Amino acid sequence: MSKNDSTIWLITLVCILLGFFAVRAFEGPKVGAEIGEIASLEKIEKLVNEKKELELKKQEMDEIIKQKENRLKEYEENIAELNTQYQQIQMEIQEARLVAGLLPVEGPGVEIVLNDRKRDSFLSNNPHIISYFIVHDSDMLHVVNELRSAGAEAIAINGTRIMANSRISCGGPTINVGKYQRFAPPFIIQAIGNPDRLMASFQQEDSIYHDLQAWGLEFQIRKVDRIIIPRYLGELEYIYAKTIQEDE
Template sequence: MKLKGRHVILSFVFLVLGFLVSFSYQYTKNESNVIQLSDQQWEKDYYYRQQLIQLEEQNKELRNELEEKRQNLQQLEGKLGEQQQLISRYVERKKDLQILVGELPITGEGIEVTLRDADYVPSEENPNNYLVHERHIYLVMNELLSAGANAVAINGQRIYRDSYISCVGPVVSVDGIPYPAPFVVSAIGNPEVLYSSVTLTNGVVDLLVSDNIEVEIEKQDRVDMESRVSGDRW
């Protein structure tokens, strides 16, 4: 029987397939050794897997707790910042009040109003009508405070809310300390406002002049006043 060309090709293909199948079987038989795990190894593997799962859960809980605490910390920092600002305002307010009541020294621009007795006293007149009295000093002092003065002093002695001024002849006593004329009333505040206040028409200066008092007003770039605590005078 005569073989045709296609029969030869098919025979060759089957031969190659048979060889490949045989080779694959032998290779698989030699190389694929199935690893058998013992019960103890399975238990260890299961135990470690459970431990890993628990650790991952704990790690997740800790991350959530950390995030919560971070947010709480941010809120506390925000509140602390607000409290610090509030405390800072309270401190500044306390300082301002201490300055006003004289517990702290104060420095600033302002004016000085000098009051002098009249140079000439007619012989037929009463000399007391030509002297500076406490009412004249009060007149100037009250006008300055009404105009916004932060602090007032007489001859360098600071005036407090409980200060008292009295007149004995040509001497004026401030909180028990006598001063002769001239009397310098110093005020810390806006110089322009204070000056305008005391020099108004028919105001303080005109009243003093009508009482035969010599008045001199000067704007000052710097006026220093002691505190009640640091000063010697109470």
């Protein structure tokens, strides 16, 4: 082989190598792009799956939250109902205490002053009938009963609350009121109720007012806009009386 032929073959080999490397240089980015595309698709698919899982978890959490909210609403409704029942019970207890006289009360009504007849010549000349001219426990009972019949809602004698079981009895020159109280005249009787109706009851022909006036005893009555009557301080104990069940 001549020197020129060797040169030609060398140049040809170099060209072939350059062409090969040129082709590889052009194909390299394409292959890399394909690999990158495959990796991107896998990543996208993974992200999509993760998104679906998160959406499912969100739905589960939303359902749990909804259940908790419904349960909380039930609790709130139950609490509201219990509060209503509690308030109703409290009102009933207060009403029972009011009826039992265990609460101080105030309101319009009348005030009555009862007193013995003042000493005069008639009493001096007739000492044996002096008992007819003093206030007795029976007189007090008549007055209290008339007040009750006229609709008095609360009654007090000299500041002592009078109930159905209150004792009013004679104690010599004094009158026993309740278990421990003893009062001498004058006696101040206060009653809460309709003032006009309470006043009118003592204007009736059979009222004790006329009898006491006839014997010369002092009987003064007046309307009062605001009367305060204290709570009953005695004992309310039922030993023999028992409640009857509705189904009995």
